[in-house]
Amino acid sequence: MTATETDLPNPISPEFWVRSEAAIDHDLAALRSAPLSYHPEPPLPVELGIAAGPGCWVVNKHADILEVSRQPEFYSSASGITVLDAPAEFNEFFGSMISMDDPRHARLRRLISAGFTPRMLTKLEAGVAEQAARIVDRVSERGECDFVVEVAARLPLQIVCDLMGIPESQIDFVFEQTNMILGGSDPEYVPDVDDILTSMLLAGQGLSDLMHDVARSKKGGDSDDLTTILVNATVDGEQLTEAEIASFFILLVVAGNETTRNAIAWGLKFLTDNPPQKQIWLDEPDAVAGTAVEEIVRLASPVTYMRRTALADTELGGQQIREGDKLAMFYLAANRDEDVFDNPYTFDIRRDPNPHVGFGGPGPHFCMGAHLARREIRLMWQELLQRLPDIEASGPPELLLSSFIHGVKHLPATFTPVKAR
Numbered sequence: 001m002t003a004t005e006t007d008l009p010n011p012i013s014p015e016f017w018v019r020s021e022a023a024i025d026h027d028l029a030a031l032r033s034a035p036l037s038y039h040p041e042p043p044l045p046v047e048l049g050i051a052a053g054p055g056c057w058v059v060n061k062h063a064d065i066l067e068v069s070r071q072p073e074f075y076s077s078a079s080g081i082t083v084l085d086a087p088a089e090f091n092e093f094f095g096s097m098i099s100m101d102d103p104r105h106a107r108l109r110r111l112i113s114a115g116f117t118p119r120m121l122t123k124l125e126a127g128v129a130e131q132a133a134r135i136v137d138r139v140s141e142r143g144e145c146d147f148v149v150e151v152a153a154r155l156p157l158q159i160v161c162d163l164m165g166i167p168e169s170q171i172d173f174v175f176e177q178t179n180m181i182l183g184g185s186d187p188e189y190v191p192d193v194d195d196i197l198t199s200m201l202l203a204g205q206g207l208s209d210l211m212h213d214v215a216r217s218k219k220g221g222d223s224d225d226l227t228t229i230l231v232n233a234t235v236d237g238e239q240l241t242e243a244e245i246a247s248f249f250i251l252l253v254v255a256g257n258e259t260t261r262n263a264i265a266w267g268l269k270f271l272t273d274n275p276p277q278k279q280i281w282l283d284e285p286d287a288v289a290g291t292a293v294e295e296i297v298r299l300a301s302p303v304t305y306m307r308r309t310a311l312a313d314t315e316l317g318g319q320q321i322r323e324g325d326k327l328a329m330f331y332l333a334a335n336r337d338e339d340v341f342d343n344p345y346t347f348d349i350r351r352d353p354n355p356h357v358g359f360g361g362p363g364p365h366f367c368m369g370a371h372l373a374r375r376e377i378r379l380m381w382q383e384l385l386q387r388l389p390d391i392e393a394s395g396p397p398e399l400l401l402s403s404f405i406h407g408v409k410h411l412p413a414t415f416t417p418v419k420a421r
Helices: 014-018 021-033 062-069 088-099 104-113 118-139 147-152 154-164 168-182 193-218 226-232 242-273 275-283 285-300 370-387
Strands: 037-039 056-059 144-146 305-310 314-316 319-321 326-330 408-410 412-414
Touching: 014 021, 056 062, 062 314, 062 326, 088 104, 088 193, 088 242, 104 242, 118 147, 118 154, 118 370, 144 147, 147 154, 147 242, 147 370, 147 408, 147 412, 154 168, 154 226, 154 242, 154 370, 168 193, 168 242, 193 226, 193 242, 226 242, 242 275, 242 285, 242 370, 242 408, 275 285, 275 370, 285 370
Parallel strands: 056 326
Antiparallel strands: 037 056, 144 412, 305 326, 314 319
8 A cells, every 4th residue: 555545534534523423433543553644635625726735644643643743853833734735924824833943933932922921820810710700691591502602612712802902892803703714614604615715814814903903002001911011022132023913813812712612612512421520520629620621621632633744754653754744643533542541432530640632742832822721621610510510512512624623613502590690
């Protein structure tokens, strides 16, 4: 069998991910049990003006993902983080520093890290708890809701917008644009297949224009939001440009919003399917909250994969990799690796250790917002379990048509109505 031939299922195809959990897990197990496999890229609409690439190595074993993540000198991010061979400017516009290699990546991360001060993080954590309470207030008296749209999506979106000093009046606009960027392959968000790329670019430009306006209003100011800190910060004689701040905002509002929102949403599905686990969390909230969040992130794996590109001929998992080859690290597959996790398909909120790669593998591109994401998931579920303890999914999740994001678009939920605070 050559590098371009395989009989194994193709997880690069979005259709792979909108099937039953049993079918997906069966096929991921088959992929993990086989040597590293090379898969074709799904065809793209001619109107996009971007041809599908020749194919991509699917990296699905936990150990292999750790190896790729730890060796940025062999595996580059600069050619893009999805299998799409888009222009470098496109990748950086939407991906900011996660679509860069060092030294550019290190420079940008260093400058942005200057804004994540202990004071800022303390303020954020207090804000998360209050926003979680407000979100529950909005739905608590109704007894039902679309859990994704009205709960899971609201918290991380609000926190990111508060963090960056985005006006409250713009939050719905930001929500719509992020859906179009990460839901480009899903007809609910981009109904006209001929306009996918245009819709994504317009959505990105809209967010960029918003951030430019906010950044200019913060120049020389003394507010304590992150945008004010970033536009006025100097580190080693360097400052962020307006374009870099806008690109970082797109990354933060897309990655920080979408991934946390999907972890919270999948949490409802897992707790509904596993009532004894939910009861443990209700009975021992302080003891298990930390491990429960890690288990949600492990099974949910909100970012399904990230791409790297080989910078030289090398070997991975016993397979020869050639310079220029694309590799997709499927975190969701690795987080079910039987060689690492006992009973990997079991939702166990006491699981410890839990060396998942739900925030990416170790190395320079480990998720910068992992601490905040954990805090948001924990506090949102703390608020829900305290005030709506019988909340459960009342129907199946409506899944996002995407191989990149393990997304839930809609999830109906029911609970006993209670008065708002």
